[in-house]
Amino acid sequence: MSEAFGFREFGGPQVQDFFDRPDPVPSPAEVLIRVTVAAVNPLDHKLRSGVVPQFYGDRPFPQVFGAEAAGVVLAVGADVEGLDVGDTVFGCTLSGAGTYAGTTVLLGTNTARKPEGLRDDWAATIPVAGTSALNAVDQLDLPSGATILVNGVGGGVGLLTAQVARDRGLHVIGTGSTAKRTLAEAVGATFVDYTEGQVVARVRELAPDGVDGVVDLVGGASLRTVAPLVRDPKKVVSVADPAVAELGGEMVHRRVDRADLERVAALMVEGRLDPYIVRTYPLSQAPEALALVESGHALGKVVIDLTGGTASEG
Incomplete structure (x- = not known):
């Protein structure tokens, strides 16, 4: 008991x-x-x-x-x-x-x-948040030097996603509320404050030709706002909203197997993920x-x- x-x-x-x-x-x-x-x-x-x-x-x-x-x-x-x-x-x-x-x-x-x-x-x-981040970045499969937008970067999955992406040589743009700025910047993301409005315009300043991939952790209207910023609609992966399929993207393909658990754990032990x-x-x-x-x-x-x-x- x-x-x-x-x-x-x-x-x-x-x-x-x-x-x-x-x-x-x-x-x-x-x-x-x-x-x-x-x-x-x-x-x-x-x-x-x-x-x-x-x-x-x-x-x-x-x-x-x-x-x-x-x-x-x-x-x-x-x-x-x-x-x-x-x-x-x-x-x-x-x-x-x-x-x-x-x-x-x-x-x-x-x-x-x-x-x-x-x-x-x-x-x-690791089992939910860590592997969600790993699975999302794996699914996008972007080359080093590409730009990824993490929509909702300041929460547990968002911060881990930004770090996994950074570890693979990706440039990370992260959206969030004002309170999330310090942590987002601590993990190497260029922060865009959605409470200030003009999210699309600000991201366009940072990536004039659009971003190479989006990991969405918010869903709803926020997802619909940022999805058009990606050059290829298939490169939009959502953890939060099945309606991503209507925009040409996909839900994250979840794999909570022992191999992925061990991959995330190794990144933490090596000091590459916090x-x-x-x-x-x-x-x-x-x-x-x-x-x-x-x-x-x-x-x-x-x-x-x-x-x-x-x-x-x-």
Whole structure:
């Protein structure tokens, strides 16, 4: 039995609550872990709102928030290879088991051993945010020297996307609100403040012939504003909005496999990628952590420490 934070029905923050749940039983393809750190993502509140009810299959309410975590393996399913009890790992759950809890189950193929020198909180940001950034830049497949526009650069995925692109020799332009400027510039992006208006004109000043690729993390009207800035509409990849197909682009092709987890982890260990964790909360303050991300004003990544720590910044 462990404490968890989740929701008792689909809806807004009013349906959230803490509760105790039995330790999940891993299927043959899963591992059971004791969670040390869970990362917070926009996906969490979107799932609570019920936009993808099928994500939970026939799992009954209450549901537990969270999709990515780091922790220690407590049990290993019969079909899982390469992981053992006692391993320190990071990965994601695709079964709806949630990660804002003392224990959870992760899919074995979507879980990797944590390498020497990688902090648990950094590792917890890799399965969703880190691989989203990697997959998006991989999908664009731009040559060194090309220019990429990261629409919504100041959040966790945006900052990681900018760094992966920079690491491949791409010129990065990033859009965001005024508060995101410092972090965006810290990762080497040329920042365009959308709160000042004239986003298209400003990007045109920086790239008169248009950009070579767009990674969209915002969707909606913002995506429709920046999409025409790319020379080839097929080079628009969105993490946020399936309507990108109407503009000639594609949703990011997600691959949360062990190989990609290890690729992102290696970049972090080598000092080439920083998740920019700006706030750590204990599980008791999970509502505040989720509210910050849901507000859209979080700078970088927000994580939940399940080892008994207190709230901290940086």
